[in-house]
Amino acid sequence: MWSLIAALSYPQRIIGKEGKLPWHLPLELRLFRQQTWGGILVVGRRTLETLPLPLPGRDVWVLSHSLAPQGDYYRVFPNPESLLQALSDVPKPVFFAGGASLYAWALQLPQLQKMFLTWVFLSVEGDTFFPFFAEHEWSLQRWELFTDKGIPFIRAEYERNSR
Numbered sequence: 795m796w797s798l799i800a801a802l803s804y805p806q807r808i809i810g811k812e813g814k815l816p817w818h819l820p821l822e823l824r825l826f827r828q829q830t831w832g833g834i835l836v837v838g839r840r841t842l843e844t845l846p847l848p849l850p851g852r853d854v855w856v857l858s859h860s861l862a863p864q865g866d867y868y869r870v871f872p873n874p875e876s877l878l879q880a881l882s883d884v885p886k887p888v889f890f891a892g893g894a895s896l897y898a899w900a901l902q903l904p905q906l907q908k909m910f911l912t913w914v915f916l917s918v919e920g921d922t923f924f925p926f927f928a929e930h931e932w933s934l935q936r937w938e939l940f941t942d943k944g945i946p947f948i949r950a951e952y953e954r955n956s957r
């Protein structure tokens with residue numbers, strides 16, 4: 795199963811600020827870890843730079859023109875074609891985990907059937923936004939409200955409608 799996972803501010807859809815997350819929500823990070831455990835995280839190179847490596851319980855695959863082919867704790871793919879080829883026969887769940895450029899690319903993949911979006915109810919400044927997507931192509935399956943350090947957030951699970 796291929797999924798996308800992101801946390802974005804509501805309603806501005808901000809996901810990043812100066813190369814980092816615009817908030818620190820330990821509970822949200824724990825839920826992210828739980829959700830993605832045992833899977834492959836696919837990220838862009840700028841997001842890789844934010845990850846505390848090695849990342850326990852997950853494989854990290856990176857799209858990048860500039861990185862050397864193999865890092866100590868991650869695999870590098872120089873283009874989407876080589877990444878898709880490698881993903882086509884992995885038995886593990888796959889999570890497209892950002893940033894904005896990677897989300898925009900992943901959203902147009904027909905294999906992407908699920909999204910886990912955390913809507914964070916916080917007014918923040920930022921420079922990186924979750925891309926607009928065709929909302930009519932997706933159905934909300936379930937959602938749950940949490941609060942972390944007084945900040946409410948909703949974890950929402952969407953499935954792509956059958957065509």
Ligand SMILES: NC(=O)c1ccc[n+]([C@@H]2O[C@H](COP(=O)([O-])OP(=O)(O)OC[C@H]3O[C@@H](n4cnc5c(N)ncnc54)[C@H](OP(=O)(O)O)[C@@H]3O)[C@@H](O)[C@H]2O)c1
Pocket residue numbers: 799800801802808809810811812813814815837838839840841842844857858859860861871872873874891892893894895896897899922
């Ligand atoms: N809130 C969230 O859930 C969340 C999740 C993840 C990230 N973020 C935030 O998002 C921001 C980073 O996002 P971003 O959009 O600036 O960067 P990004 O998507 O993480 O990384 C962009 C880089 O990925 C590589 N790349 C992307 N498409 C490629 C392609 N088709 N072929 C080869 N390489 C490709 C390129 O690396 P090279 O330059 O090496 O070629 C590109 O510069 C940060 O602030 C981060 O904290 C937020």
